Amino acid sequence: MTIWGLLRNLIPFVLPYKWLIIVTVALTFVGSLMAQVNAVVLDRTVDAINALIQAPSFTWAQATRILTVVSIILLGKEVVAAVITFFQRYYGEKMRILVSRDLSVQVVERILSFRMAFFNTGDNETGKLQSRIDRGVMSLSNTVNNFFIEILPLFTSAVLALGLMFMANFYVGLVALCIVPIYFYVTNLQAKRMKGGRRHIFENHQRVSQGILNIIESITVIKSFNREDIEARRQEQVQQDMTDQQMATRRQSYLFNGLKTFLEQIGTVLIIILTAYLVLIDYPGMTIGKIMYHVMLFSNVSAPIRQLHRIYDDMNDALIYAEGFFGILHADHEVEATGQFRPAEVKGCFEMQDVDFTYPNGTKALHSVSMRIEPGKITALVGLSGAGKSTIVNLLDKFYHPQSGSIRLDGMELHEWDTQWLRENIGLVLQKNHIFSGSIEENIRYGNPQATHEDVVRAARQAYIYDQIVALPKGFDSQALELSGGQQQRIAIARMFIKNPPIIFLDEPTASLDAIATEQIKNSIDAIKQGRTVIIISHNIGQIIDADQIYVLERGRVVQSGTPTEVYHQGGLYKEIFDASARSMNADKIAETLQG
Numbered sequence: 209m210t211i212w213g214l215l216r217n218l219i220p221f222v223l224p225y226k227w228l229i230i231v232t233v234a235l236t237f238v239g240s241l242m243a244q245v246n247a248v249v250l251d252r253t254v255d256a257i258n259a260l261i262q263a264p265s266f267t268w269a270q271a272t273r274i275l276t277v278v279s280i281i282l283l284g285k286e287v288v289a290a291v292i293t294f295f296q297r298y299y300g301e302k303m304r305i306l307v308s309r310d311l312s313v314q315v316v317e318r319i320l321s322f323r324m325a326f327f328n329t330g331d332n333e334t335g336k337l338q339s340r341i342d343r344g345v346m347s348l349s350n351t352v353n354n355f356f357i358e359i360l361p362l363f364t365s366a367v368l369a370l371g372l373m374f375m376a377n378f379y380v381g382l383v384a385l386c387i388v389p390i391y392f393y394v395t396n397l398q399a400k401r402m403k404g405g406r407r408h409i410f411e412n413h414q415r416v417s418q419g420i421l422n423i424i425e426s427i428t429v430i431k432s433f434n435r436e437d438i439e440a441r442r443q444e445q446v447q448q449d450m451t452d453q454q455m456a457t458r459r460q461s462y463l464f465n466g467l468k469t470f471l472e473q474i475g476t477v478l479i480i481i482l483t484a485y486l487v488l489i490d491y492p493g494m495t496i497g498k499i500m501y502h503v504m505l506f507s508n509v510s511a512p513i514r515q516l517h518r519i520y521d522d523m524n525d526a527l528i529y530a531e532g533f534f535g536i537l538h539a540d541h542e543v544e545a546t547g548q549f550r551p552a553e554v555k556g557c558f559e560m561q562d563v564d565f566t567y568p569n570g571t572k573a574l575h576s577v578s579m580r581i582e583p584g585k586i587t588a589l590v591g592l593s594g595a596g597k598s599t600i601v602n603l604l605d606k607f608y609h610p611q612s613g614s615i616r617l618d619g620m621e622l623h624e625w626d627t628q629w630l631r632e633n634i635g636l637v638l639q640k641n642h643i644f645s646g647s648i649e650e651n652i653r654y655g656n657p658q659a660t661h662e663d664v665v666r667a668a669r670q671a672y673i674y675d676q677i678v679a680l681p682k683g684f685d686s687q688a689l690e691l692s693g694g695q696q697q698r699i700a701i702a703r704m705f706i707k708n709p710p711i712i713f714l715d716e717p718t719a720s721l722d723a724i725a726t727e728q729i730k731n732s733i734d735a736i737k738q739g740r741t742v743i744i745i746s747h748n749i750g751q752i753i754d755a756d757q758i759y760v761l762e763r764g765r766v767v768q769s770g771t772p773t774e775v776y777h778q779g780g781l782y783k784e785i786f787d788a789s790a791r792s793m794n795a796d797k798i799a800e801t802l803q804g
């Protein structure tokens with residue numbers, strides 16, 4: 209991204225705070241005037257004192273008067289400058305905080321509107337996306353802050369100082385002006401040299417945060433395999449790369465800074481020699497005071513240039529981070545597509561015809577899948593792990609779009625459906641990851657934010673979880689994340705009751721739960737199934753044989769379909785799964801035990 213690109217993107221976030229900008233700019237202007245006062249006072253003082261000591265009528269009273277006036281002016285100027293600096297920094301910071309808030313709010317709203325595929329592509333994995341956003345917001349809001357409390361004051365002061373130098377003596381002004389482009393050239397060279405390194409550091413930062421996140425997520429596995437050492441070494445390597453990169457960048461930076469300080473000193477020396485020479489040849493208007501005057505003004509001219517590399521660094525960071533950040537804000541193609549179709553009543557008759565689907569990473573998950581999900585009936589999707597069952601649910605919920613083939617709901621192509629309305633009418637119960645940090649009541653109400661407490665209680669009763677909730681010390685106000693897996697699952701089912709959708713997708717709702725919890729959930733599910741279109745994915749034969757219709761999937765293809773009994777008698781994969789499941793449950797012994 210170029211500086212203009214950055215400004216074009218950032219300005220809309222700053223413009224709403226017009227008044228803050230106007231006040232800050234006005235303060236900046238007054239502050240810059242104040243910055244020149246020292247030079248003017250020194251010029252006058254030196255000349256006045258010089259004249260005084262050379263005059264035959266020298267008196268201490270005159271000297272005291274000069275010193276008193278000088279002290280009052282300088283101290284007064286400091287007080288005004290301090291007040292201005294305070295407000296300048298305060299308003300600059302205020303702007304930074306407000307812009308940072310606006311950027312964060314917009315990016316979150318934006319991300320929420322993105323289609324599912326966005327979150328699955330390499331650059332957007334949780335850690336990377338988070339670091340792109342965090343660093344983007346921080347660096348962009350710092351840019352705004354820097355502009356108002358550093359760049360603008362420094363450059364205004366430099367331009368004013370240069371103007372004063374020209375007004376006092378054209379040649380001295382010209383020398384000062386000629387030195388400026390050399391500084392810019394060197395700084396620009398520095399920035400170019402260091403750009404690659406900084407980009408590298410940025411990428412390494414992403415790798416570090418991703419690595420730490422992975423460690424936290426897999427800590428149990430790491431510990432159980434005693435692989436702490438390997439993980440530590442792996443992180444150490446990333447850190448080492450980053451350290452090397454940082455050191456190389458710093459080395460270059462110090463080298464260039466040294467060069468710039470040297471150039472600045474050359475500038476000062478040139479100004480001293482030139483002004484001294486002009487005084488010696490008695491050039492009109494040139495006095496000893498003017499030597500001081502020009503040296504001090506030149507230090508104001510070169511002040512922003514001294515800071516320029518830092519400003520450049522910050523700007524470069526901002527350019528790198530802005531690319532990632534605004535990339536998110538402007539990813540219009542990532543926004544979830546929606547149609548207009550919003551029928552008053554949704555029956556839940558899905559028809560898939562020759563659907564092919566490949567995930568963004570290239571995994572082909574479905575091959576020419578055709579199936580019909582009858583409204584008001586229970587359809588089970590059966591198959592081994594990775595067969596494509598969850599993918600079908602992902603497509604029916606419009607999280608992803610098929611590459612070819614058609615999916616219809618109640619006779620209308622799914623892409624014609626209003627996405628929000630579609631999801632309003634679908635309830636999704638997943639295996640895990642569906643309970644938020646918050647109270648039980650909040651978690652159930654998530655299904656319908658308008659629901660009353662009575663509705664929440666009713667839903668909890670329907671999901672067979674009410675008694676257990678009220679037995680908790682804080683009842684419905686207890687933390688939902690503190691509940692057991694089975695209880696959380698029933699909270700999710702209660703949420704479905706409160707949402708009351710005509711279509712329900714249950715994706716392995718009882719996986720990894722104990723037998724008692726599974727039975728309780730089966731009761732809850734049996735209750736919620738009534739009069740709805742249900743698709744259930746389960747490895748639990750007990751739940752599958754309750755279905756009206758079964759589709760058996762194998763490696764992304766439908767290989768069998770029919771009622772559970774029909775499909776069983778066809779033989780094939782379903783029979784294999786069924787028999788293996790019965791054997792693994794030791795069904796014969798169970799039957800014997802029950803009879804005995």
Ligand code: ADP
Nearest residue numbers: 328567569571573592593594595596597598599
């Ligand atoms: P099932 O639900 O039957 O266990 P899935 O539908 O989850 O199977 O997966 C089908 C195939 O798609 C698998 O090969 C799986 O690795 C792949 N897959 C699932 N989700 C994703 C994803 N988000 N990105 C890429 N590939 C995926």
